[in-house]
Amino acid sequence: MRNRIVVNIGGKxxxxxxxxxxxxxxxxxxxVNRQLSEVSAGGRLSQADAAVLAAMNIxxxxxxxxxxxxxxxxQVKEGLEEANSLKLELxxxxxxxxxxxxxx
Numbered sequence: 001m002r003n004r005i006v007v008n009i010g011g012k013x014x015x016x017x018x019x020x021x022x023x024x025x026x027x028x029x030x031x032v033n034r035q036l037s038e039v040s041a042g043g044r045l046s047q048a049d050a051a052v053l054a055a056m057n058i059x060x061x062x063x064x065x066x067x068x069x070x071x072x073x074x075q076v077k078e079g080l081e082e083a084n085s086l087k088l089e090l091x092x093x094x095x096x097x098x099x100x101x102x103x104x
Contacts, residue, residue: 001019002017002018002019003017003018003019003020003021003022003025004016004017005018005022005025005026007025007026007029008029008033009029009032009033009036010033010036010040010047010050010051014029016029031058032054032058035054035055035057035058036050036051036054038054038057039053039054039057
């Protein structure tokens with residue numbers, strides 16, 4: 001289902017059509033509006049230039065978050081591999097203990 005949501009970015013209304021709910025679309029618009037306001041604060045940029053700089057800032061944030069997420073995935077994978085290795089070692093040690101116990 002597509003939702004039609006009117007948001008205001010940079011003082012202009014835009015009608016967004018999205019599968020996501022209204023709250024999500026509004027949060028996205030607020031992020032864009034906040035970035036646009038930050039880069040426009042000096043007042044020397046055209047709206048188009050400010051929009052490009054805002055987009056670059058958002059892209060920078062996205063890429064850094066993706067890199068952080070990938071690092072976390074790698075750490076989790078390494079942790080799981082280590083846990084599996086330790087599990088195998090434990091299993092082998094239990095077998096060895098059992099063998100030693102049955103020799104008596």
